[in-house]
Amino acid sequence: MTELRGSATAAAATPAAAVAPPAPRTGLRRRPGRRKFIELVVLLGPALVLFAGFVLLPICIAAYYGLFNWSGYGPVSDFTGLHNYRLVIDDPVFRESLLHNVIIGVLSLVIQLPISIAIALLLNRRMRGGSFLRTAVFAPYVVSQATTAVLWLLLLEPGGFVDQLMKAVGLGGLVQQWLADPTIVLYTMFVVLTWQFIGFGVILLLAGLQGIPPELREAAGIDGASAWQTTRRIILPLLSPTIRIWIFLSMIGSLQVFDLVWIMTLGGPANASSTMVTYMIFYGFHSLEFGYGSAAAVILFIISFAFAFLYQRFALRRDTAGALTRAVR
Amino acid sequence: MRRTRKCVAVAAAAAAALTLAACGSSGSSSGGNTGNSKITLTWWSNANANPLLGVFQSLAKSYHASHPKVSFTYVPIQNEQYDTKIQVALQGNNPPDIFFQRGGGFMATQVKSGKLANLKPLDSKWIGELGSLAAAWQVNGGQYGVPYDQHTVGFWYRKDVFARAGITSPPTTMPQLETDITKLDAAKVAPIAVGSKDQWPDAFYWDYFAVRECSIATLKTAVKAVSANYPCFLKAGSDLTAFMATNPFQPAFLNTPAQVGAGSSAGLVADGKAAMELQGDWDPSVMEALAPNKKFLSDIGWFPFPAVPGAPGNSQVLLGGGDGNSCSASAPEPACADFLAYLESASAQKLLVSTANVGLPANPSASSALTLPAEQQILQAGQHTPYIQEYFDLAYPTNVGTALDAAVADLFANKGTPQSIVTAIDQAAARQ
Numbered sequence: 041m042t043e044l045r046g047s048a049t050a051a052a053a054t055p056a057a058a059v060a061p062p063a064p065r066t067g068l069r070r071r072p073g074r075r076k077f078i079e080l081v082v083l084l085g086p087a088l089v090l091f092a093g094f095v096l097l098p099i100c101i102a103a104y105y106g107l108f109n110w111s112g113y114g115p116v117s118d119f120t121g122l123h124n125y126r127l128v129i130d131d132p133v134f135r136e137s138l139l140h141n142v143i144i145g146v147l148s149l150v151i152q153l154p155i156s157i158a159i160a161l162l163l164n165r166r167m168r169g170g171s172f173l174r175t176a177v178f179a180p181y182v183v184s185q186a187t188t189a190v191l192w193l194l195l196l197e198p199g200g201f202v203d204q205l206m207k208a209v210g211l212g213g214l215v216q217q218w219l220a221d222p223t224i225v226l227y228t229m230f231v232v233l234t235w236q237f238i239g240f241g242v243i244l245l246l247a248g249l250q251g252i253p254p255e256l257r258e259a260a261g262i263d264g265a266s267a268w269q270t271t272r273r274i275i276l277p278l279l280s281p282t283i284r285i286w287i288f289l290s291m292i293g294s295l296q297v298f299d300l301v302w303i304m305t306l307g308g309p310a311n312a313s314s315t316m317v318t319y320m321i322f323y324g325f326h327s328l329e330f331g332y333g334s335a336a337a338v339i340l341f342i343i344s345f346a347f348a349f350l351y352q353r354f355a356l357r358r359d360t361a362g363a364l365t366r367a368v369r
Numbered sequence: 370m371r372r373t374r375k376c377v378a379v380a381a382a383a384a385a386a387l388t389l390a391a392c393g394s395s396g397s398s399s400g401g402n403t404g405n406s407k408i409t410l411t412w413w414s415n416a417n418a419n420p421l422l423g424v425f426q427s428l429a430k431s432y433h434a435s436h437p438k439v440s441f442t443y444v445p446i447q448n449e450q451y452d453t454k455i456q457v458a459l460q461g462n463n464p465p466d467i468f469f470q471r472g473g474g475f476m477a478t479q480v481k482s483g484k485l486a487n488l489k490p491l492d493s494k495w496i497g498e499l500g501s502l503a504a505a506w507q508v509n510g511g512q513y514g515v516p517y518d519q520h521t522v523g524f525w526y527r528k529d530v531f532a533r534a535g536i537t538s539p540p541t542t543m544p545q546l547e548t549d550i551t552k553l554d555a556a557k558v559a560p561i562a563v564g565s566k567d568q569w570p571d572a573f574y575w576d577y578f579a580v581r582e583c584s585i586a587t588l589k590t591a592v593k594a595v596s597a598n599y600p601c602f603l604k605a606g607s608d609l610t611a612f613m614a615t616n617p618f619q620p621a622f623l624n625t626p627a628q629v630g631a632g633s634s635a636g637l638v639a640d641g642k643a644a645m646e647l648q649g650d651w652d653p654s655v656m657e658a659l660a661p662n663k664k665f666l667s668d669i670g671w672f673p674f675p676a677v678p679g680a681p682g683n684s685q686v687l688l689g690g691g692d693g694n695s696c697s698a699s700a701p702e703p704a705c706a707d708f709l710a711y712l713e714s715a716s717a718q719k720l721l722v723s724t725a726n727v728g729l730p731a732n733p734s735a736s737s738a739l740t741l742p743a744e745q746q747i748l749q750a751g752q753h754t755p756y757i758q759e760y761f762d763l764a765y766p767t768n769v770g771t772a773l774d775a776a777v778a779d780l781f782a783n784k785g786t787p788q789s790i791v792t793a794i795d796q797a798a799a800r801q
Contacts, residue, residue: 109800111768112456113482127800197632198621220621222782306566309623310782311775325453327771328478329800 099341106335111328124335134336137307137314138343140226144315145294147230149287155234156241156286157279161271163242164249174246178239185236189303192232193219219305222312229301229313236300237293241286248282249275281359288351295344316340407438408701410708413455413465414694417445418658421725428720432711439704459484459697466700467708470514470693472506473763474770479695480508486696487511488706495710499731505759506693516691517712518727521747521757522573522674523687525652526645527638529668530558534644539672543612546675550617553644559619562634562643564627565781568774569762570634573647573688574612575777575790576761578605580686581677585756588686592764595801597773597794601682606787608677609780619643623782628655639665647674649689650747654726671743673750687750689757691731765794772797 106125109118128134163174180188195201196218203215218228252275260270276283298317301307307314307322314322320340324333412429416422422445429441444465446454451469458464459482470476479485488496489512496503496512506514526539531549534556540546553560564570580588583601591597619625619637626633627648635652637643639660646652653669676684694712696705711717718735721727729748730736739745751757762770776793779785 111478111481111766113459113479217621217624220624222623222784225624305624306568308566308568308778308782310779310784312782322771322775323768325456327797328456328767332800 099338102334102337102341104334105331106338108331110331112330113328116331118331120331124332125339127332128336128339133311133314134316134319134339136311137316137319140313141295141297141315143226144230144233144297145291147227148233148290148294151230152234152238152241152290153283153286156238156245157276157283159238159242160245160249161275164246174243177242180236181239181243183236185299186303188232188236189300192235192300193304196228220309222309225305225309225313229297229304232300232304233297237290241290244286244289245279245282248279252278284355284359288348288356291347291351292344295340295347316343407440408704409440409442410466410700410705411442411444412467412694413444413446413451413458414469415446415448415451416469416725417447420654421721421727424720424725428712428717431717432708436704436707439708455479464697464699466697466705467694468697470506470516470695471763472514472516472691472693473759474766475763476506476514476695477508478767480511480513484698485513486698486700486702486705487513488515488696488709491703491706495713499713502691502731506691514693514695515709515713516693516731517718517721518693518731519689519691519729519751519757520649520651521687521689521729521751522577522647522649522760523747523750524645524647524672524674525638525656525743526670526672527641527665527668528670530556530641530644531670534558539670540675541672542676542678543608544678547612547615547617550615554616558641559637559643560645561617561619562625562637562646563618563622563781564625564634565618565623565778566625567627568778569760570627570648571777571781572760572762572774575605575609575773575780576688576758577647577674578608578612578677579761580688580758581605581674581680581682581684582608583682585683585686588756588758592759592761595765595769595794595798597761597791602791603787604680606780606790608680609777610787613781613783628659631659633659635659641665650728650744651726653741653743669743671746683755685750685754687754687757688760689751690759690763692727693731765798766801768800769794769797 105116107119107121108116109120109124110116159177163170163177167173183191197203198217198220202218203212206212206215216224219225256274256278257270260274265273296317297315298321301313301315301318302321305313307318316336317340320333320336322333323329323336327333412425414425416425426443429443433440455464455468456479458468459479464484470479476485489510496515499515502519503512503515506512506516524539530553531537531539534549534552536549536552540549550560563574579597579602582604583591583599587599587601591599591602619634619642622634625637628635630636631640634643634646635648635655636659638646638652639656648655650671653666656669657663657666673685673687694709696702696709712721713732715732715734718730718732719738722730722735722738723740729744729751730738736748739748758764762774764770765773772793773790776785776790780787780790
């Protein structure tokens with residue numbers, strides 16, 4: 041109360057103060073401010089501590105280890121500066137691994153996305169068995185990657201189920217050494233990745249489709265738009281924020297592919313299916329070159345972060361600024 | 370057990386720490402001398418499947434029976450997970466008291482942690498009795514581990530499949546082996562199975578060609594200098610390239626695992642789908658675990674890697690290694706070292722050889738427990754050899770060894786050259 045009284049006294053002291061807007065009631069403002077601060081500390085504090093401890097700190101530690109030649113044993117003392125980073129960037133195997141990540145990302149865009157949209161559009165219709173089909177499409181995504189890898193290892197064995205099936209339907213001539221041929225193993229891996237992750241895309245896009253008011257489709261129908269025109273001109277533009285989110289998640293996932301590849305091929309044969317993460321694991325844990333592996337990890341982080349940052353800045357920003365409402369207008 | 374990955378789905382077993390013997394005994398290891406207090410030794414091993422798992426548990430129980438104050442917590446860890454786990458443990462403050470060891474450069478890399486106990490200052494007369502085998506497990510004059518078995522790499526073959534292909538006796542020279550490959554091809558059976566997915570089985574071939582092409586002195590120098598920049602190593606790569614041109618391996622060998630599943634190289638030989646495999650002496654036990662019908666064991670034979678005509682190296686030199694244990698520097702002594710000595714006793718060694726099929730015993734007095742004719746054959750080969758070269762991927766420091774494996778795997782996939790193997794080794798050595 042004393043603070044309130046003090047403010048009122050100050051306001052009456054000068055004529056200018058009489059025409060000026062009422063003086064801020066500092067005492068009343070400060071209290072909610074403090075409360076807000078406490079709320080922030082209580083609600084954000086633990087998350088921030090965890091984020092700093094389990095995300096920021098490890099990144100800093102990895103960047104630090106990357107500056108040393110360190111086997112994982114003994115003191116971290118052999119400082120080599122940016123030598124490890126240079127070696128990683130100059131290593132043809134690392135570049136090849138990065139290229140594999142990019143190929144997986146591009147194939148995801150070109151193949152997985154259209155398939156996901158098509159299935160989502162199909163499943164968005166009212167049809168008998170729709171729930172079952174949705175569950176069936178989503179089921180592989182629920183299965184752990186390790187299980188998926190073992191399952192497909194068995195299916196793709198020489199003379200295994202896939203080979204027998206192809207022979208049974210007259211495609212025996214197309215049978216390949218799916219995981220042993222360096223020229224096709226990456227594409228085999230992509231098929232398995234698609235099998236596992238397409239359900240996620242479909243569910244995400246279905247959720248997006250169900251957020252589009254049915255009246256729009258009905259109105260377009262009344263105006264004489266064909267089904268294709270409705271999809272092309274109305275549904276897809278309204279679905280684009282969801283598509284952009286899918287692209288973001290898919291690209292980050294493509295940069296981080298590991299489990300399936302590691303179990304199915306260990307990145308081989310001859311690095312033909314290696315990715316940046318298998319490269320990092322190989323040098324870090326398998327080869328016990330923790331300094332070198334850490335440098336690879338930091339480079340992987342920078343690439344992922346740069347992509348995420350630029351994509352947020354140029355692609356996702358419009359969604360947060362209300363792209364949906366603009367599109368409807 | 371060096372590379373016995375026979376435990377296909379036993380990761381679950383690895384999760385369980387089995388407390389052995391005197392579960393209720395109090396106290397735990399805290400380092401230094403033990404005095405009269407009760408202690409518990411934590412023992413990490415990659416033996417997570419029977420028969421070796423059971424034998425180790427039984428040996429721990431026996432030791433406890435004669436040393437009631439010492440009990441064990443045995444922690445079985447799946448082989449592929451072991452290297453990572455022990456690396457983390459040795460970086461931490463609480464490493465296991467006893468842990469599985471492979472020796473060579475693998476152990477030398479671990480010694481850098483300062484967490485391995487040097488057994489030499491302790492009562493180590495028993496180590497001396499193991500002779501040159503244990504001497505190979507020294508780093509800078511310190512004895513940081515001791516092997517409980519010794520391994521030899523050679524060809525395991527199916528006598529019945531050889532007979533079906535019209536081969537009357539195993540080959541002794543490379544040209545003979547190549548002729549046999551042609552005969553086996555004609556008999557519609559994969560001549561040789563190899564687990565290239567794991568890379569290290571590929572390296573056995575390069576290793577053996579190097580052993581045939583290099584003098585013993587060069588082999589020793591190369592390992593000591595951590596280099597392969599010698600003409601004989603290049604020649605080994607050329608020999609391997611020429612051998613690969615005979616298409617000796619099964620279809621899709623580049624993604625075949627060595628020891629996991631019926632489709633592995635060991636499984637293919639056990640099933641009669643391949644005629645032979647270049648592997649360590651642990652191979653029959655791996656095959657046994659993979660094959661539903663154990664009848665094949667009577668058809669299994671062994672022959673050493675053939676001589677390479679004109680190669681200057683000694684054709685009786687063998688490729689091998691061993692499995693053993695180390696004590697951590699914080700382990701209670703002399704209990705830990707005493708238990709390792711117990712594992713080298715004739716009775717323990719006989720149990721390991723006869724029941725766990727670990728290969729050849731580290732203690733020669735247990736050789737009488739070898740029963741399979743092939744094992745006796747390996748024993749004799751070992752007695753006649755002037756030198757056993759440790760697998761290069763373990764003899765070199767870990768990062769150099771993995772670089773070697775990867776470079777040979779590239780050659781197998783037609784992406785490498787003899788020079789690229791030498792270069793990979795030297796580049797990795799430079800990163801040391």
